[in-house]
Amino acid sequence: MSDAQLATIRTFVETTSSKSASDIGPGTRLDALPIDSLDMYTLIGELEDLHGKSMPDSDFQKMVTVGDLITFFG
Amino acid sequence: MTDRGVFIRSIGSQLATDLIDNVAQGERFGKDAEFITSRIGALSLPVRSSGESACSLAGDAARKALATADLHPSEIGLLIFVTQNADLGGLPHNAAILHGSLGLPTSAMAFDLGLGCSGFVYGLSVASALMTSSGIQNALLVTSDQYRGNLAADDINTNLLFGDGACATVLSREGDFEIRAGKFGTDGTGYEGLIRNDAGIMMNGRAIFNFSRITISNAIVEFCGENGLPLESVDEFLLHQGSRAIVEEIAKKLGVDEARVPVEIETTGNLVSSSIPALLERRLADRNRTRLILAGFGVGLSWGTVWLERNAT
Numbered sequence: 154m155s156d157a158q159l160a161t162i163r164t165f166v167e168t169t170s171s172k173s174a175s176d177i178g179p180g181t182r183l184d185a186l187p188i189d190s191l192d193m194y195t196l197i198g199e200l201e202d203l204h205g206k207s208m209p210d211s212d213f214q215k216m217v218t219v220g221d222l223i224t225f226f227g
Numbered sequence: 228m229t230d231r232g233v234f235i236r237s238i239g240s241q242l243a244t245d246l247i248d249n250v251a252q253g254e255r256f257g258k259d260a261e262f263i264t265s266r267i268g269a270l271s272l273p274v275r276s277s278g279e280s281a282c283s284l285a286g287d288a289a290r291k292a293l294a295t296a297d298l299h300p301s302e303i304g305l306l307i308f309v310t311q312n313a314d315l316g317g318l319p320h321n322a323a324i325l326h327g328s329l330g331l332p333t334s335a336m337a338f339d340l341g342l343g344c345s346g347f348v349y350g351l352s353v354a355s356a357l358m359t360s361s362g363i364q365n366a367l368l369v370t371s372d373q374y375r376g377n378l379a380a381d382d383i384n385t386n387l388l389f390g391d392g393a394c395a396t397v398l399s400r401e402g403d404f405e406i407r408a409g410k411f412g413t414d415g416t417g418y419e420g421l422i423r424n425d426a427g428i429m430m431n432g433r434a435i436f437n438f439s440r441i442t443i444s445n446a447i448v449e450f451c452g453e454n455g456l457p458l459e460s461v462d463e464f465l466l467h468q469g470s471r472a473i474v475e476e477i478a479k480k481l482g483v484d485e486a487r488v489p490v491e492i493e494t495t496g497n498l499v500s501s502s503i504p505a506l507l508e509r510r511l512a513d514r515n516r517t518r519l520i521l522a523g524f525g526v527g528l529s530w531g532t533v534w535l536e537r538n539a540t
Contacts, residue, residue: 191266191472194436202441213433 155179155223161203162219165196179220186219200226233355234402234538236298236365238508239291241284242273242495243373243391249496256383263387268471269496272390275373281312282324284393285371289329292395298365300330305366306337307354309346309500311526312373313339325369336361343421344467344525345411346370346500347394348533351521352409354398366398370500379427384435388470390496394504403511404519404535410450411531414442421526435525439473443524444480450532451520458483462516467523468492468502477522499525 163174170187177186183193197216201207204226208216216222249272253263263270275284285308293300306329308322315324322337331337336357342349350368358366371393378385398406420434443466451458464487466474471490478488491506498505503521510516517537524530 189262189266190432191436194433195440195476197433198437198440201437210431210433 155227158200158223158226159219161200162196162222165199169195177219179218179223181219183216183218183222197222231400232405232407233358233398234400235404235406235507235511235535236397236399236402237292237295238394238396238504238511239288239293239295240394240501240505240508241287241291241392243275243279243284245274245276247272247274249387253387256387258383258387266470266472267387268490268492269388269390270493272375272496273392273494274375275391279373279391280314281310281371281373281393282314282321282328284373284391285321285325285369285395286328288371288393289325289367289369289395292367292397296397296399298397298399301332302365303329303331303367304335304361304363305354305357306331306335307340307350307366307368308338309340309342309350309368309370310372311341311343311499312371321371322369336363342529343372343499343527344469344497344502345523345527345529345531347396347503348409348521348523348531349411349529350500351396351398351406351533352411352531355406358398364400368396368398370394370504372499372501374428374499377423377428379429382427382429384430384432385428388497390498392495392498392501392505394498394501394508396504396507401538403538405538407534407536408454409531409533410446410453412442412446412529414438414528417528420528435469436473436476438528439469439524440476440480442528443522443530444477446530446532447477447481447520447522450534454534456518456520456534460518461520462487462518463510463520464488465503465506465510465519465521467525468495468506469497469525
């Protein structure tokens, strides 16, 4: 499942930023991704849609790395 | 009483006169010019000067709309004032103040409608229903909000977005666009997403962004389906101009060419309930536009979708 989530995140980043996302991994910090804060809302929204699971604001504030997103939606 | 429908006859607008350089303001919040241009979309924001109020801006807009419609104030039978900025704290209501300053007849119905960014589409439906049920020939639907004076000083989600202004729409039994149908919704469980507290007006950017992205695109698709309107038959979707990013995101969700979902926010910012009539004002005379879908959404959470069809006569 985590591989699928990572692929979703990489595809979103590549589509949104037109930059390579192949080096994005679980340890990549979210604030290092080449997307802005509004794109991040969309990315998490798409993960929510995909997994049928909402991320409360209290959890959103704790997301630091790509791995945190994978764990939350895993 | 006539059995004719209700039409949009004219629109007047009045922006606040002071201006904020939004690129410079963005730097204060750590956002570069690229973000302000491509995501917010507003390079400058009108802000109310000390001599301006919700009623004064609305009055200026109303006088323009009445002049364009070639109507005398005595011919207005209904005034709806959409606002969340009560000049005198709500007692009396803004509609009464404006009624007096415009010199409307004592036979006119006048009241405030306490909605934000969905207010114009709600107002169209309320006005249309009242005109039809009460035999009113001409109405004024005024939208006037000035959020800037009440923003929480350190809230990036609101400071980069909102501009102050007003619009006035004359509704009559003749005009450019007929109000055909509307559909509305509310999700009060999300009311904290955009709220005024002790610090001022604050917005949960993620909550409002997701609400707009998902709920509004779904509402438009549902509304068009229920009314037998293929999306490709709509000339333009006039969405509340929350920000460039949100309008573009809804267009993407709809799968509609962005050219049919205009973003015209560069010198106005998010004008709350006036953003849709400001778009519409520039389109009334363009007869190439036959069918429009309007969608307002925001504080509440509240939303509405309205279908306008060009008057063939």
